[in-house]
């Protein structure tokens with residue numbers, strides 16, 4: 402662990418985890434679909450970046466979305482989260498269509514994400530960045546906030562407590578007051594995850610969360626992702642590092658040239674000839690081929 406490495410994540414059943422997400426269902430029915438993606442296509446001019454892709458995300462699982470460079474992984478994320486409008490297809494979250502809805506509506510519906518290139522409010526403190534995520538849940542009216550009603554104070558206090566609990570949950574509470582842009586890189590990545598969790602998502606989408614990490618940091622991140630899942634969240638993970646994907650996911654969907662070429666458990670994916678062929682020639686940090 403480097404000098405600036407975040408603290409280990411707390412115990413799964415800790416009070417911190419309870420405080421971070423007190424209202425979420427913990428018990429999950431295995432196999433139940435949380436998200437259903439059907440024939441999703443995205444076109445950029447003449448290029449079909451995503452070509453009629455279908456897969457489901459089951460409640461409580463960590464699903465990996467992998468594929469060589471340019472395979473369409475981020476495009477799929479962007480189509481799911483409202484950044485891109487798909488040219489066709491459906492995305493259902495708990496049976497309700499989220500295709501074509503605005504990004505903040507999709508977040509409110511329960512889908513949160515992090516970005517490949519970290520997007521934080523650099524001038525704000527780590528705690529403030531998380532409170533932004535919690536803000537959507539506040540019920541105080543503008544008048545309540547202006548005149549500092551008891552309800553406003555109560556919500557403000559709760560937001561600080563919950564924000565601190567989330568920072569502790571991802572192992573960076575010691576830097577709560579630091580400006581986000583001055584945080585070490587590993588802390589910034591964890592802060593993005595804490596901010597996404599603050600929206601109390603049903604599905605947490607992580608876009609290459611280990612990019613730029615050394616092996617020790619990757620190990621710690623895998624532990625954090627497992628903790629998040631074990632705490633009752635469902636996780637969709639885009640990751641280029643095959644070792645990380647194989648080590649942390651329950652199931653993997655593989656894209657190549659915008660099409661789905663496999664959907665299986667990690668062991669079967671590792672032995673799948675089409676997947677091995679797709680990764681041949683890729684830089685070998687993977688161990689799959």
Ligand SMILES: Nc1ncnc2c1ncn2[C@@H]1O[C@H](COP(=O)(O)OP(=O)(O)OP(=O)(O)O)[C@@H](O)[C@H]1O
Pocket residue numbers: 445448450468469470471472473474475476477641
């Ligand atoms: N906004 C865009 N405009 C035009 N083409 C795009 C756009 N975004 C992605 N593409 C193209 O769509 C294809 C899929 O890209 P995408 O970024 O989804 O792949 P990826 O699997 O996430 O790749 P990587 O692992 O390199 O991030 C690529 O050919 C890419 O150049």
